[in-house]
Amino acid sequence: xxxxxxxxxxxxxxxxxxxxxxxxxxxxxxxxxxxxxxxxGKSPELIMFIYSNGxxxxxxxxxxxxxxxxxxxxxxxxxxxxDSATYLCAVNGDMRFGAGTRLTVxx
Amino acid sequence: xVKVTQSSRxxxxxxxxxxxxxxxxxxxxxxxxxxxxxxxxxxxLIYFSYDxxxxxxxxxxxxxxxxxxxxxxxxxxxxxxSTNQTSMYLCASSYPSGGDGTDTQYFGPGTRLTVx
Numbered sequence: 001x002x003x004x005x006x007x008x009x010x011x012x013x014x015x016x017x018x019x020x021x022x023x024x025x026x027x028x029x030x031x032x033x034x035x036x037x038x039x040x041g042k043s044p045e046l047i048m049f050i051y052s053n054g055x056x057x058x059x060x061x062x063x064x065x066x067x068x069x070x071x072x073x074x075x076x077x078x079x080x081x082x083d084s085a086t087y088l089c090a091v092n093g094d095m096r097f098g099a100g101t102r103l104t105v106x107x
Numbered sequence: 108x109v110k111v112t113q114s115s116r117x118x119x120x121x122x123x124x125x126x127x128x129x130x131x132x133x134x135x136x137x138x139x140x141x142x143x144x145x146x147x148x149x150x151x152l153i154y155f156s157y158d159x160x161x162x163x164x165x166x167x168x169x170x171x172x173x174x175x176x177x178x179x180x181x182x183x184x185x186x187x188x189s190t191n192q193t194s195m196y197l198c199a200s201s202y203p204s205g206g207d208g209t210d211t212q213y214f215g216p217g218t219r220l221t222v223x
Binding site for chain 1: 197212217
């Protein structure tokens with residue numbers, strides 16, 4: 001069975017710090033990688049997708065992909081209390097999800 | 108804006124009842140998915156569909172069936188509800204992968220099902 005693993009946390013960072021979220025996957029043939037954010041009681045919503053090795057930046061968010069190490073990460077710079085949520089990593093169009101990492105940003 | 112709707116936000120059923128969960132999307136997406144979400148277990152794929160009348164089992168299909176008679180509608184059926192099917196059920200839809208994020212999934216608001 002294809003697996004997607006995330007450190008379940010919870011992860012707590014002070015406001016303004018960098019939050020680092022990690023995800024590993026088992027299927028070497030995986031092509032597309034997604035990070036979703038899920039606020040408590042809400043549905044997941046897309047933050048970023050990444051297909052190519054390296055970094056992809058969007059505002060305060062940076063996704064990093066290393067296919068050789070089967071590793072994808074999400075960095076959140078200048079973390080804000082509004083970033084407090086569960087972050088889900090997903091792999092491929094058939095969408096296997098990790099269990100999620102709960103992030104708390106403390107004012 | 109993509110809209111995915113689910114028939115109920117909250118549902119309470121009794122053990123042994125047949126339960127229908129409906130999902131409708133308005134973006135002409137080919138792909139539709141049903142997940143359940145439980146604390147500590149994340150999102151687990153129950154069934155998905157790549158086209159009308161097509162269905163594929165996900166990781167936990169036991170006790171569930173699905174129906175997709177029209178492109179915009181994907182139904183999840185619990186043939187005989189059991190207490191271990193108490194969960195949050197999420198529907199999602201997407202286009203097929205085009206290498207440009209087109210396979211981003213859009214989720215409905217979820218149905219919290221309680222089986223007594």
